[in-house]
Amino acid sequence: MPASDTASPRAGYTLPVFACAGALAALHHLRDTDHRPRAITLDLLNPPLPATIAIDQLAPLPDGSVLAITHSDPGDNLDLTRNTPLWSVVTWGRVGQPERILLQGGEGIGRQLNRDQAPAIYQYARELIHHHLTPLIPEGKTLCVTIVLPEGRALADRTSNAAFGVVEGLSLLGTSGISAPLSAPGQLDQSREILRAKADQYAHLVFCLGENGLDLACQLGIDPDRRVKTANWLGPMLVEAGQVSLAGVLLLGYHGKLIKLAGGIFHTHHHVADGRQEILAACCAAEGVALPIIQEILKAATVEAGLQSLRDHDAQTAQRVYRHIVARIDDRASAYVHAHTGNPLTVGTMVFDRQRQVIATSDRARLLFEQVLVD
Template identity: 25%
Template sequence: MERTHDSLRRGWTTGSCATAAARAAWRGLCGGEFPDPVTITLPGGQDVAFALAGHGHAGDGGAWAEVVKDAGDDPDVTHGAHVRVDVRRGARGSGVVFHAGSGVGTVTLPGLPVPPGQPAINPVPRHMIRTALRDADGHEPDVDVTISIAGGQDMARHTLNARLGIVGGLSILGTTGIVVPFSCAAWIDSIHRGVDVARALGLPHVAGCTGDVSERATQALYGLPPEAMLEMGDFAGGLLKYLRRHPVGRVSIGGGVAKMTKLAQGFLDLHSRRGQADMARLAERAHGIGAPDGLVAAIAQAHSVASAFALAADAGCPLGPVVARDAWRKAADVLAGTPCMLDVLLFDRAGTLVARHGPHPVP
């Protein structure tokens, strides 16, 4: 398995695993021999071999094969999942027809890459499977392909699928076929798909929040439906940049005081590994609104943003509105030129609104 520059091991997407299982099952159905390992070609042209975890012929004239997903060193909820593909010959002229088996979800809302009513198998894995079957057969065969993932419905509870309108299990994902450890590509893609669903539903107002507390508070404040809530997490840039290309009428950004302070200081990735809040700059903001020297010094030496805000609150210093304003300016810079109304909300750990800036039109 290939390793990244920092020695983390790469893995394979569910789409790659399903492709390998489909190719092996089809070869087994056509010729009686199940290739093990089975080799597929990824979208980038790399040939990769997968070991089979199981295979066999079904009593109804079909065949099946199973691959265990290896996500490498990525903390992927589907690592170790058993991806099974059943194939059987389809009606003449039908081509490759996909079905959701146990543990694979079905799309119920518009805006996703596949329409409502279809199994949640994304376009790239569909193309990979079609190509693998065509390469094995010399032409695209008429075949029913059913993908199942043991325990997939339980795994899906730890994903954003329910919010995207994908019910009954996991999605079969992948654009390159490779999982890059800690790239968070799947999370960012889910944020983008959430925007697509909200736009397809015609929702006029969406909200991106950094965590559960701020999300619940923002949703309650505005009475927003679940489909309007975009689980932004630390990826403010991932959300805002996509909204710049795919705007909606109004955007609310909500988060705790620490994350929003980082946004105010120019960070678009709010994770701690990307940098810490600059307490000296926070103290400068307090100085700019007339905080006494003693408070400014105490904020500069505070061990956390939350404690700095507590010091300011005890002294009657309105630090929250300044941070909310500057966070709004950073978000507005990213959304510049779009017809969006934007507001930024700061919450404490209990979900109490500390400060809000906007809604105002972005410049």
């Protein structure tokens, strides 16, 4: 694992790193049956650092393929994939296979509904596997690599993957090999330090929970240096903003996370609290939405599905409900800060959907937005 001292949370690696390490070990044994690596050191590419991954089991299979098994270690994160096994099955490609490496998703790898059921193996995972395996493929041969997550289907039921169009398993997701400990308690101290440093320069900042918000902020023209990544620690970070006497904070995030603040939940990790459909249903009731629609939202599998139900019934009603939600988030967040610090803090809220399209912007957010744009 990446080095860390006792004062810092330990980072780990993302799932693509373990899948690639297993595939590389399996390929070594496929090429040379005497080669049975117990660990694989590979280049993460992003960042360009080495990582050594233990190979827990390695075996040839009756069909001529080779199976290597690794176990995920995401570091000091509240991550449901901790210690989950990843199987990498490697075999020579069939005659006429057009791809040098055919990368497939087996059991437990999700399917992307918006991409013709393609396996949820994203760009970084593909780049990592192609980079490390291609130089080892003999001339005239091709390779077939199948990644299996035996526990992936069961784990997926505990995520919001379906809201993002990924079903029946998990994704080999990530743009980096490092799994930063965003949900570990030690990360909060680091985030507070970043906030204090930025508060010395700016009176108005933008809080983003994760990478989607950070990326969208730049697309919207927000000054990149005003962004602060909060992960799930929104409550403590808002209190810190009040303590350093910021003038205002713009909250920019996925509605399925930020909606929790409308219900007074200020730590957004699902291990802490949920109630998203219930909060959406309550806000619908406050806006006079018909009871059958509210009941439908309460039965929705995800809050994204609840939003879609609202839109299907009446797009204008959906807009009205979400304007109510962002205004309620503003009020509850400001009251939360005042209760804990005694200081005022103007909070404005912008929420987006799974397509990164902004759903609703509060009145305060519109004013704050003008304060955080690139000069």
